[in-house]
Each structure stands twice: as structure tokens, then as C-alpha cells.
Amino acid sequence: MASCDFLPGVLCKFPAMSDQYIRDARKVIDDGFKGLVREYAGLIDVVTQPLQWFLNYLERLFTSSPWIVVLAVMLVIVYFASRSMRITIGTVVGMLLIGVMGLWADTMVTLAIVTVATLIAIVIGLPIGILMARSDRIQGAVNPILDVMQTLPSFVYLIPVVVIFGIGKVPGLIAVVIYAVPPMIRLTNLGIRLVDAEVLEAADAFGSSPGQKLWNVQIPLALPTIMAGINQTIMMSLAMVVVASMVGVGGLGKNTLQAINNQFFTFGFMNGFALVAIAIIFDRASQAFGKRLQKHSEVVHG
Amino acid sequence: MASHGIEIRNLYKIFGPRGRDYVESVKAGMTKAELNEKHGHVLGLKDISISMPAGGITVVMGLSGSGKSTLIRHINRLIEPTIGEVVYDGTDICRMNEKDLREFRRHKTAMVFQKFALLPHRTVIENTVYGLDIQGVPRAESTRRGRYWIERVGLSGFENHYPNQLSGGMQQRVGLARALTNDADILLMDEAYSALDPLIRVDMQTVLLDLQAELKKTVVFITHDLDEALRLGDKIAILRDGKVIQQGTGQEIVLSPADDYITAFVKEVNRGRVIQARTVMRPFDGIMDGVRLAANATLETAAKQITEAGQSRAIVADENGAPVGLLDLPTIIAAMVTPASHSAEKMAAE
Numbered sequence: 029m030a031s032c033d034f035l036p037g038v039l040c041k042f043p044a045m046s047d048q049y050i051r052d053a054r055k056v057i058d059d060g061f062k063g064l065v066r067e068y069a070g071l072i073d074v075v076t077q078p079l080q081w082f083l084n085y086l087e088r089l090f091t092s093s094p095w096i097v098v099l100a101v102m103l104v105i106v107y108f109a110s111r112s113m114r115i116t117i118g119t120v121v122g123m124l125l126i127g128v129m130g131l132w133a134d135t136m137v138t139l140a141i142v143t144v145a146t147l148i149a150i151v152i153g154l155p156i157g158i159l160m161a162r163s164d165r166i167q168g169a170v171n172p173i174l175d176v177m178q179t180l181p182s183f184v185y186l187i188p189v190v191v192i193f194g195i196g197k198v199p200g201l202i203a204v205v206i207y208a209v210p211p212m213i214r215l216t217n218l219g220i221r222l223v224d225a226e227v228l229e230a231a232d233a234f235g236s237s238p239g240q241k242l243w244n245v246q247i248p249l250a251l252p253t254i255m256a257g258i259n260q261t262i263m264m265s266l267a268m269v270v271v272a273s274m275v276g277v278g279g280l281g282k283n284t285l286q287a288i289n290n291q292f293f294t295f296g297f298m299n300g301f302a303l304v305a306i307a308i309i310f311d312r313a314s315q316a317f318g319k320r321l322q323k324h325s326e327v328v329h330g
Numbered sequence: 331m332a333s334h335g336i337e338i339r340n341l342y343k344i345f346g347p348r349g350r351d352y353v354e355s356v357k358a359g360m361t362k363a364e365l366n367e368k369h370g371h372v373l374g375l376k377d378i379s380i381s382m383p384a385g386g387i388t389v390v391m392g393l394s395g396s397g398k399s400t401l402i403r404h405i406n407r408l409i410e411p412t413i414g415e416v417v418y419d420g421t422d423i424c425r426m427n428e429k430d431l432r433e434f435r436r437h438k439t440a441m442v443f444q445k446f447a448l449l450p451h452r453t454v455i456e457n458t459v460y461g462l463d464i465q466g467v468p469r470a471e472s473t474r475r476g477r478y479w480i481e482r483v484g485l486s487g488f489e490n491h492y493p494n495q496l497s498g499g500m501q502q503r504v505g506l507a508r509a510l511t512n513d514a515d516i517l518l519m520d521e522a523y524s525a526l527d528p529l530i531r532v533d534m535q536t537v538l539l540d541l542q543a544e545l546k547k548t549v550v551f552i553t554h555d556l557d558e559a560l561r562l563g564d565k566i567a568i569l570r571d572g573k574v575i576q577q578g579t580g581q582e583i584v585l586s587p588a589d590d591y592i593t594a595f596v597k598e599v600n601r602g603r604v605i606q607a608r609t610v611m612r613p614f615d616g617i618m619d620g621v622r623l624a625a626n627a628t629l630e631t632a633a634k635q636i637t638e639a640g641q642s643r644a645i646v647a648d649e650n651g652a653p654v655g656l657l658d659l660p661t662i663i664a665a666m667v668t669p670a671s672h673s674a675e676k677m678a679a680e
Contacts, residue, residue, distance in 0.1 A: 224447075226443060226445050226447040227447050227448075227449060227450075229408060229443070229447065230441065230443055230447035230448075230449075232408055232435070233406055233408060233435060233439070233440075233441040233518075234435060234436065234440070234441070234460060234461045234464050234512065235432045235433070235434075235435035235436030235437075235461075235464055235465075236464050237432060240464055244449075244460075244463070244464075245449065248449075248451045249449075249450070249451065251451075324450055324451050324492040324493075324494060
């Protein structure tokens with residue numbers, strides 16, 4: 029380049045560390061990390077074992093039950109969450125189409141992992157969200173972590189997950205949870221922080237303890253926002269099961285991955301649409317439920 | 331009946347991270363504007379000393395920014411004082427530890443808020459028993475007590491409505507029922523009626539006065555409306571820029587306003603409804619001629635009774651019926667007409 033004629037070399041070509049340094053550094057970090065994992069392999073197994081059991085149990089329950097029973101249970105849940113005939117009928121149509129396409133068993137596997145991932149995300153996300161809402165310092169510390177979790181390409185954090193937990197369903201599950209938990213945390217935090225200061229003052233004035241304030245006032249009033257967080261978590265875990273199939277998660281995601289590898293155009297789209305169908309079912313049902321929770325805030329009297 | 335009054339002594343509140351450091355400067359005469367300009371701290375309250383009698387309604391009146399809402403929040407310590415004392419039943423509330431303060435708030439105080447501050451996800455009855463829930467009273471018991479107060483404030487039949495389904499006036503009745511269900515000695519009302527329509531406001535004032543005649547709680551009522559203050563207050567304290575500029579009974583304030591600021595307020599007041607017969611009566615001349623009036627009758631009532639009787643004078647009698655003075659129509663009219671203001675008098679003198 030012309031400007032390089034008169035610029036000193038160091039300003040022209042970026043003075044990167046020598047390749048040797050970077051290679052050495054990478055090797056040290058990788059080896060250290062792997063060594064650490066090897067050392068604690070026993071502990072890691074103990075920790076992940078319950079997840080394995082839970083996931084296997086749910087998967088077996090979903091896949092081995094007769095389809096008509098699974099469908100009936102689903103419809104009952106959807107109806108009681110949404111109280112809407114339209115959403116319930118939509119669920120019937122969607123699930124029947126999935127069955128007709130021969131994807132019932134794979135859908136059940138995906139449903140199992142999404143259910144487990146969502147439950148774990150709630151169990152982890154809710155307390156963290158509550159802690160964040162109570163302290164600006166914790167919020168300040170957690171927010172950047174969440175930013176990283178949400179922007180880091182999902183393929184990248186598959187790497188440490190695989191290094192630590194190996195290949196299989198549980199590592200896939202953990203990757204899904206990492207991807208799906210941030211909205212749960214953020215929206216719990218937001219919901220609690222948005223609770224009307226006057227109502228909180230009233231709670232204080234009547235002598236509420238911090239715990240009473242949390243359970244009587246903050247959580248109930250934040251519930252619609254928290255429900256939005258759960259909805260987002262479900263949507264994100266559905267998106268992530270496809271990526272997680274790369275580390276050994278079965279179900280619709282695995283089919284999609286096969287379709288990509290083999291250029292099975294139709295098969296890929298069938299699986300994709302099956303994911304869309306359950307995403308819509310979950311979304312509509314959980315949103316309708318969230319709206320029903322807010323029923324009291326409808327202004328009847330102007 | 332409430333057996334203890336509230337004594338507020340030399341209370342200062344300076345908002346800001348280092349409020350305590352500036353108390354001395356404020357004592358030495360630094361004004362609110364100076365404090366804000368030089369040190370970035372806001373003077374909330376300055377040397378407040380008010381004695382709030384047990385079983386009476388003390389009204390704290392002031393315009394926005396005068397510190398009245400800050401003051402009421404010191405009584406249940408929703409705001410921490412900079413220095414000073416708030417004494418109830420021999421205990422300084424400002425020195426209570428967290429646990430004692432919580433117990434004090436649960437059992438001794440109840441508060442009604444300007445914007446109602448009801449829990450939107452709870453029904454009327456559930457809101458009413460909120461204070462009892464916090465105290466750990468079983469629902470069966472608390473519901474029974476809650477229903478009683480819902481009926482007393484005139485909301486029977488609305489127990490299972492949500493706050494959003496009610497009008498502002500009805501919501502504030504819920505706020506009042508919630509406070510009364512707590513069965514606390516002290517009732518704190520922070521601009522409780524300011525958000526209501528004028529007619530509903532008068533209605534709610536009547537509800538409060540009727541209940542108070544029976545309950546005799548120590549009520550602290552915040553308002554920016556002098557008419558409301560005069561109607562409700564056994565005692566009135568007027569706040570301006572965080573300072574008490576006058577305190578006394580309604581009559582004292584109307585008849586001898588402490589400065590031009592209060593004079594300006596008092597000008598707009600219907601004096602006939604505030605001033606009592608005993609205040610303006612002339613000495614009894616011994617002639618038993620005319621209608622009989624109670625000594626604490628307002629001039630408006632007096633004028634009405636005299637006119638209806640077709641007379642021009644009345645005998646003012648004390649509680650035992652003994653004549654203590656007399657009142658005629660010209661005296662009443664002279665007292666009811668707004669006198670010239672301080673400034674007008676000054677101009678006339680010059």
C-alpha cells in the first residue's frame with residue numbers, strides 16, 4: 029500500500045505477538061484446563077448424574093407413553109394455561125401433523141430436553157434475578173456476564189462444555205441452559221425493579237419483613253414480566269436444541285443436523301416446521317397464561 | 331382511644347450523602363437555597379418541634395415542597411431523620427432497631443397514601459387484611475375483622491372486586507379500611523384525599539370525622555388544602571420550606587396568622603365555618619333575651635339560628651347551659667368578613 033512507503037513498519041502492519049508465543053499460551057491454557065477437568069472428573073460426574081437421570085426419565089416417559097396419552101395431557105395443560113379453545117385446537121392440529129410426518133418420537137425427545145432445560149433455567153434464573161433486583165452491585169456484576177452469554181456465538185461455548193462434560197445429552201442440556209437462562213434472569217430482575225415504589229412503601233409502612241415484601245408484593249407484581257422471561261427461555265431453548273445436536277442431543281435437532289450434512293432439503297424443513305409448531309404452541313399457551321395473570325389490572329372502572 | 335401523643339423534637343432532615351455534616355450550618359442560618367447551591371444537599375426539614383395530642387387529629391399543612399410528606403414519613407421512619415427525636419410512649423422511634431421498628435409499624439401505626447398504594451393483584455378484602463397478614467393473624471380472624479371495616483367505610487358488596495375495578499374514592503375507602511383494620515393507635519394520612527374529586531373529598535372527610543368521634547385515634551393528616559385542614563384539624567401546623575411557621579388551632583390560625591404567607595392563605599377561607607361563637611362574643615349583659623347558642627357553635631350556625639328565630643341577638647351558653655356572653659348579627663358579620671391583609675394595613679398606615 030502506498031501509505032506504507034513512508035509510515036514506520038510498526039504502524040503499518042499490526043505488531044501481533046509472535047505466533048510462537050500465542051501457540052505456547054494456548055497450549056498452556058488448554059492443557060491446564062484439560063488437566064483441571066481430568067482432576068475433577070469424579071466430581072463433575074456426581075454433579076451431572078442427577079441431570080442425566082432426570083433427563084432420561086422424562087425422555088423415557090415421553091417416548092414410551094402412548095401418543096394419545098401424551099397428547100391428552102398436553103391438551104389439558106395447554107387448555108388450563110390458556111383457557112382458549114383456539115390455542116387448544118391449534119395444538120391438536122400441530123401435534124397430529126407432526127405425528128403424520130413420522131416425527132412423533134423425535135419431537136418427544138426434543139420436548140423432554142426443552143422441558144428439563146426450561147425448569148433448570150427457572151430454578152437458576154429466578155433466584156439470580158431476585159438477587160440482582162435487590163442489589164445494584166450484584167446487578168453490576170451479573171449484567172456483563174449475561175451480555176457475554178448472550179452474544180458469545182453458541183458454537184464457542186460448546187467447546188468448554190464439551191471439554192468439561194464430554195459428548196452427550198447432558199452437555200447438550202447444559203449448553204441449552206446457558207443459552208436460555210439470560211432472559212429469565214434479566215426479566216425477573218426487571219420485573220421486580222419495576223414494581224411501583226408506592227406499593228413497596230405501603231408494604232414497608234405496614235411493617236413487612238424483606239421476605240414478606242418479596243413474596244406478597246414483589247414476586248406477584250413482577251409475575252407477568254417473569255412469565256415473559258419463561259416464554260423467552262422456552263423459545264431460546266427450542267432454538268438451541270438444534271445447535272446442541274452437534275454435541276449429541278437427539279430429537280428434531282439431530283435430524284436437522286443430518287439434513288444439513290446430507291442436503292436432505294425436505295427432511296430438514298419437516299423437522300424445522302415441527303420445531304416451529306411446538307414453539308408456537310408453547311409461546312401462545314405461556315403468553316395466554318401470562319395475560320391471565322394480569323387480569324386484575326384490566327381497568328373496568330375508568 | 332389512643333393514650334399516647336407523638337412528640338416531635340428538633341427534627342432535621344437534610345437529603346444527601348453527608349447531610350449530618352451540614353446540620354450545624356443550617357442551625358447557624360444557612361437557607362435551603364444556599365445549602366443546595368453550595369453543597370448540593372437538600373434541606374427537607376428544619377428544626378421541627380410539634381406535639382401531636384393523643385386522640386386528636388393533627389393536620390400538617392403546606393404546599394408542595396414544604397416537607398410535609400417528609401415529615402409524616404418520619405413518624406413511622408420510612409425516612410431516616412438526620413437528627414432529632416420522634417417520641418411515642420416514651421420511646422424515640424428514631425433510635426429503634428430494625429426489629430422494634432417493624433413491630434412498631436405493625437402494631438402502632440397504619441398509613442393511608444395519596445395514590446392509594448393498594449396491591450393490584452389482591453381483592454378488596456385481601457387488601458384490607460394486608461396489615462393483619464403481615465402480623466401473622468390467621469385468615470379466618472383477619473377476614474372477619476376486615477369485613478367489619480369494609481362495611482364501616484361503606485364498601486359492602488365490593489369485597490371481591492379488584493382495586494382497578496373501583497373509582498378513586500372507593501379505592502381510598504379501601505385504603506382507609508386497610509389502615510383501620512390494623513387497629514393501630516396512630517393513623518397516618520399522607521394527602522389521603524388530595525387525589526379525590528371535591529365532593530368525594532368532603533364525603534371522605536365526613537367518614538373520617540365520624541369514625542374519629544368513635545375511635546379517637548392519634549391521627550396525623552397531611553394536606554395542601556387549608557379548608558380541609560380547618561375542617562379536620564384539632565391542631566394545625568403550617569409548614570413552609572421545611573419549617574413550621576405557625577401551629578395552633580384552626581381558629582388561632584385564621585384569627586391571627588403569623589405572617590403574610592399564612593395571611594394570604596387565610597384570606598380565601600370561609601371564616602364563618604371556622605370561628606366559634608365564644609371567640610367573638612361580647613360580655614354577657616344580664617338580659618336574657620334572644621336564642622341560646624353553644625359556645626363552640628360556628629358563626630355560620632349562629633347566624634342561621636338567630637335569623638331563623640327572627641331575632642338579632644343570641645345568648646352564648648357554656649356546656650352547662652349557663653350564659654357566658656352574647657352575640658349579635660353585626661358582630662357576626664364583622665367577624666365573618668375577611669379583614670384587610672397585613673400588607674393592606676401597612677399601605678394604609680404609610
